[in-house]
Amino acid sequence: MTTADTSSDLAPIADRADAPAFLPTLTAGGLTWRPAAPGDAAALLELRNTIAEADAEPYRETIEELTELFQAPWRRFDTDSLVGVDGEGRLRAYAMVESMPGDTRTVRAFLFGGVHPQVRGQGIGRELFAWQVARGRQVLAASGKELPARLATMAEDDSPPSRVRLYERFGFTPRRFYSDLRRDLRDLDAAPVPDVTLDGSLRLVPFAPELDDAARLAHNDAFRDHWGSEPRTAEQWTSYRTAFMPGWSFLVLDEDPDVDALLADPDTDAETAAALRAGEPLVVGYQMADRFDEDFAVRGYSFGYTSLLGTRRAYRGRKAALAALAAALRAMAADGMEYASLGVDTANPSGAHGMYASLGYEFTHGSRLLTIEL
Structure with missing residues (x-):
């Protein structure tokens, strides 16, 4: 199937993505927000592994993997990532939006993120995911690829039920199972x-x-x-x-x-x-x-x-x-x-x-x- 075949009946990607002109402001939890940077690798590793342990996820990451995360030339951390820092300088939440340069059949934006278990229940996750969805729509619209498009996020089957409910409240539907x-x-x-x-x-x-x-x-x-x-x-x-x-x-x-x-x-x-x-x-x-x-x-x-x-x-x-x-x-x-x-x-x-x-x-x-x- 050619690209023309898949896209001939679609509205322009800029219309379908319905990207907001401005990203939502994050205020929950009293955190200071900024883009992630290579110097955050060690702190981001600790945050991600703490989240994985709290949520009983079957994996942990290494500093080498986090360092490599920042090395991929197609990632735009300055626009497509956030870290939330508390008053003591600790990373308490993060978000990333990733799109892949090789997409030729469906243009995709993947949403990754999490909140430290000690600061959950303050609305941080809800505001952070709203930012991810908004930024994901901007990324899709800016791609200029007149293809089917997808916003996507992953959840383990035994992830906290509140996480899946959050995704579903934003309109996400379970689409594939692994x-x-x-x-x-x-x-x-x-x-x-x-x-x-x-x-x-x-x-x-x-x-x-x-x-x-x-x-x-x-x-x-x-x-x-x-x-x-x-x-x-x-x-x-x-x-x-x-x-x-x-x-x-x-x-x-x-x-x-x-x-x-x-x-x-x-x-x-x-x-x-x-x-x-x-x-x-x-x-x-x-x-x-x-x-x-x-x-x-x-x-x-x-x-x-x-x-x-x-x-x-x-x-x-x-x-x-x-x-x-x-x-x-x-x-x-x-x-x-x-x-x-x-x-x-x-x-x-x-x-x-x-x-x-x-x-x-x-x-x-x-x-x-x-x-x-x-």
Whole structure:
């Protein structure tokens, strides 16, 4: 589906976004508000982890992750973030609005934020979320992208009910549901990982930096028919790498692709076509993994996390993703991880749920995406 097809019946984005001329003023809690800055990384880490602990969220962050947050060149902290500071100089609340440069099918604004548990109940969260929604609408309107548009925020299934009620009062509706799954790695003799044989010219290889962008192109193709997914630019793809584990990441190459057939396929995207013409390697399946040591104590076990897994659509049914994931499970187990973990859209269209069940993955907890569609 082309961009013109998706946008032909839409009103202009500036009208649909209904952006306010001015952002609301925040007065609750007697906090002083200003944009977040790189020097706030340590204080913001403490605030976010305190909120995560209070709300029983199954993760914690590190200073490296917070530092990386400020390094992405597309983020505009001066206009798209706020921190609330009390009289003693402590961060007590924060908000961020993030839009992605690669959006080509739906232009999105994601809203993140939270309030320290010691200052809740004073109306800070309500005013802060009103600011986020208003700023998100401004960001969408200013994008100039005549596409379907979305304001979005996330909630764990066991988030405080007051948080979900707040989102719903602002018009957000649960739109998508996600499951976190885990697979026991402690006894691979009792629960063996399958041996996967690839056919034809497909070959499993360890992740290598020179194949990184080819993996990005494979991911953009694999997730083109997944709801809510958008292409990733090269700079988006290489961000959020502080927890990346190359030794747990595997790729499947087609060493002798039918270039003419792929170039003739109308579903082959322009970047892949250019890479094929240049004779660059074709990644057709991938499994990218992370290691979040800070989460081990929270969850009560060590684990390796599959952050990205997929197969190019033209290669589905040939076990490329299964081969990459099986290799990752063995690598995680060899490094002493007790479990393998991943997250999946409950409405995933690629048949991934059946593959995960066959490998012994089980549900641990869920989350939801709440949106306003514009």
